[in-house]
Amino acid sequence: MILLTEIQYHPPAALFAELLRADGILLEAHEHYRKQTYRNRCLIRTAQGVQPLTIPVIDGNRAEKVSISAIEIDYRQNWIHRHWRTLQTAYGNSPYFEYYADYLHDIYVGKPNLLFELNSQFLQLMLRCFRITLPLHLTTEYHAEYPNNALSPTRPPFHPILDRRDWLTPKTISQAPETDSPAASTLVRPYPQVFGPGFEPGLSVLDLLFSQGPAARQFFLM
Numbered sequence: 001m002i003l004l005t006e007i008q009y010h011p012p013a014a015l016f017a018e019l020l021r022a023d024g025i026l027l028e029a030h031e032h033y034r035k036q037t038y039r040n041r042c043l044i045r046t047a048q049g050v051q052p053l054t055i056p057v058i059d060g061n062r063a064e065k066v067s068i069s070a071i072e073i074d075y076r077q078n079w080i081h082r083h084w085r086t087l088q089t090a091y092g093n094s095p096y097f098e099y100y101a102d103y104l105h106d107i108y109v110g111k112p113n114l115l116f117e118l119n120s121q122f123l124q125l126m127l128r129c130f131r132i133t134l135p136l137h138l139t140t141e142y143h144a145e146y147p148n149n150a151l152s153p154t155r156p157p158f159h160p161i162l163d164r165r166d167w168l169t170p171k172t173i174s175q176a177p178e179t180d181s182p183a184a185s186t187l188v189r190p191y192p193q194v195f196g197p198g199f200e201p202g203l204s205v206l207d208l209l210f211s212q213g214p215a216a217r218q219f220f221l222m
């Protein structure tokens with residue numbers, strides 16, 4: 001099975017649980033950018049509750065008419081400092097923050113021009129952290145429904161494409177905590193989180209990684 005998904009900014013752990021069951025990854029590179037999605041934001045848990053971290057993009061009001069692979073990050077805003085300080089404050093005392101901090105920080109300070117490039121670098125890092133080795137492809141054109149033979153129409157092996165685009169969506173802080181979908185709720189076991197009480201589902205994969213480190217993969221249900 002090939003998992004088709006949009007490129008996301010520190011997406012929920014459920015995405016990586018799904019990837020463990022996949023034979024490959026197909027990233028949507030030709031959709032129009034959509035605001036208020038995981039494409040440029042993630043959710044973390046702080047002492048004040050669940051908070052979003054949002055990457056500003058250039059001409060944000062017009063961005064939805066632009067291809068996702070062409071969206072530029074707005075570095076006129078000091079968002080890297082805000083995101084990094086928030087991550088440090090929320091997870092600095094977690095068991096594994098320092099273990100992964102330098103790898104993440106190096107990507108941030110590299111300041112890729114495009115959102116797609118930044119998210120791709122973070123995705124590659126997370127795949128290494130979870131020891132997920134899969135062939136990765138980019139779509140060559142947009143399809144509302146993606147044909148199963150699009151990757152290898154003339155030669156085997158043939159893998160069906162599972163369309164997971166917009167399967168995971170952020171929730172507003174005012175809403176009651178819930179997973180993104182019934183399917184997502186079955187993919188990640190509750191784990192000890194830095195801030196409580198109770199377990200908050202649907203957070204960025206960073207929450208799981210900083211809490212559990214190399215053992216994080218054990219919380220994915222197969």
